[in-house]
Amino acid sequence: MYLLVYSLGFLPRCQMYLIKTGSKSSIPKLFGVVIYVLVFVLVNAAIAYFYHKTYGVQEHIDWLLTFVYMMLSVSSFYVFVVNDFNAVNFKGRTMALSFLTVYLAMTTLVMSLVFSVPTQLTWYAAGLLFIVSYLLGFYGINAWSKKHNETKQLMQHELLTDELTRLLNRRAFAQHAQKEEQFCSSSNSQLSVLLVDIDNFKSINDQYGHAAGDVILTQISQIFKRHVNDSGSIYRWGGEEFVVLLPVTGLFEAKQVANKLVRKVAEHTFNIKGLLKLKVTISVGVAQWNTSESVCKETLERADQALYKAKSAGKNRVFTAGSIDNIQANKKQEQIKQA
Numbered sequence: 331m332y333l334l335v336y337s338l339g340f341l342p343r344c345q346m347y348l349i350k351t352g353s354k355s356s357i358p359k360l361f362g363v364v365i366y367v368l369v370f371v372l373v374n375a376a377i378a379y380f381y382h383k384t385y386g387v388q389e390h391i392d393w394l395l396t397f398v399y400m401m402l403s404v405s406s407f408y409v410f411v412v413n414d415f416n417a418v419n420f421k422g423r424t425m426a427l428s429f430l431t432v433y434l435a436m437t438t439l440v441m442s443l444v445f446s447v448p449t450q451l452t453w454y455a456a457g458l459l460f461i462v463s464y465l466l467g468f469y470g471i472n473a474w475s476k477k478h479n480e481t482k483q484l485m486q487h488e489l490l491t492d493e494l495t496r497l498l499n500r501r502a503f504a505q506h507a508q509k510e511e512q513f514c515s516s517s518n519s520q521l522s523v524l525l526v527d528i529d530n531f532k533s534i535n536d537q538y539g540h541a542a543g544d545v546i547l548t549q550i551s552q553i554f555k556r557h558v559n560d561s562g563s564i565y566r567w568g569g570e571e572f573v574v575l576l577p578v579t580g581l582f583e584a585k586q587v588a589n590k591l592v593r594k595v596a597e598h599t600f601n602i603k604g605l606l607k608l609k610v611t612i613s614v615g616v617a618q619w620n621t622s623e624s625v626c627k628e629t630l631e632r633a634d635q636a637l638y639k640a641k642s643a644g645k646n647r648v649f650t651a652g653s654i655d656n657i658q659a660n661k662k663q664e665q666i667k668q669a
Contacts, residue, residue, distance in 0.1 A: 370407055378444075381441045384445075385446045385447050385448075386445065386446050388443075391444055392443060396440060396443045396444060402436045403433055403439075403440055406430075406432040406433035406436055407433040409429040410432075410433055413426035414426040424469050424470035425474065427466050428466035428467035431460075431463035432459075434459050435455075435459035435460050436456075438456045438459065442456075490502035490505070494548065495551035495566050497554075497565060497566045497572070499566055500567055500568060503565040503575065504626055506563055506575060507625040510577045510625070513577065514619065515621060520579060520618060521575075521576070521578070521579065521629075522576045522580065522581060522616060522617065522619065523584075523618075523629050523630060524573065524576065524584060524587065524588050524615070525571065525572075525573055525614065525615045525633040526572040526573070526591065526612050526613070526637075527570060527572075527614075527641070528546065528547075528550065528571075528612050529612060529646060530611075531543065531570035534546065534608070538606065538608075542606065542608075545600065545601075545602050546600050546610055547570070549600055550572075550595060551566070553595055554574070556594075557587075557590055557591060558574055558576075558591075561576070561577055562576045562587070563575045573630070574587070575625075581618040588648040591612065592613075592614060592647065595610060596609070596610075596612075598610075613640040613645045613648075614637065615635065615638070615639070615640060615648075616633060616636060616648060616649070617650070617651035633651055635651060636651040
């Protein structure tokens with residue numbers, strides 16, 4: 331009987347699949363509901379017939395208690411149907427089977443109130459079904475929770491990942507920079523930032539198309555991944571700009587990393603779908619974080635100024651930023667001159 335209900339439940343699930351894949355008609359869904367109702371009626375009729383033939387009807391029936399357990403049985407079957415319809419979303423039918431087992435346990439209790447079933451047999455059968463139900467429910471909840479967490483982590487990853495290069499994005503930088511800033515502040519460690527820009531990228535897009543530009547962005551990302559150590563993080567800042575966050579790294583070491591990236595990119599031949607080979611260069615601005623500033627604001631601003639100097643000096647090179655004190659002093663001098 332158990333297998334009959336379970337196997338017939340497969341048909342309406344197929345009907346629901348037709349609905350999800352584009353069928354606008356309500357017939358498949360209605361047909362599935364009718365099948366479930368027929369299964370419910372036939373199963374209960376078959377169980378009642380078996381109990382009637384085997385044990386006979388009780389002389390005194392408590393109809394109120396029978397009605398209560400009957401409603402619990404119907405409710406359990408309804409929840410089974412809802413879960414079975416959504417079995418594809420739940421990635422399994424364990425939860426549906428759990429409620430189906432509860433329904434069978436409740437039906438057993440209902441039949442014991444109507445028919446002269448031995449009390450001990452009734453409670454043994456119902457108890458066993460409840461145990462199976464709890465085990466299936468426990469497994470189903472754990473499986474659903476695991477799937478839910480995996481989906482949540484995947485969504486979080488996609489939210490913080492650049493679609494083209496698969497690098498971390500600007501939103502991720504804001505989160506990570508704050509954490510690294512707190513860590514380096516508490517541990518009295520150094521922290522440096524590289525701001526990278528692809529030289530003449532607009533001209534490449536204009537001359538060879540955006541598809542070629544996308545290939546260059548992807549290949550440069552791969553170069554960065556190979557030559558930035560595991561403690562560093564690489565971010566697509568936007569357009570042709572990238573940011574590299576280097577925890578526990580001073581200005582001297584950060585400049586070495588930047589020079590290495592400039593050299594590796596310049597040495598690389600960019601193969602555009604086997605049809606075109608290009609040479610590309612990058613410019614890098616390097617800044618070391620100061621405890622009195624924010625990585626996302628002042629440090630990045632100084633790295634941007636250093637990048638501007640690298641571009642102005644002929645590109646394909648690295649410039650390091652001055653200290654925050656020097657930057658502020660220069661700004662004050664400019665304000666005095668303008669006044």
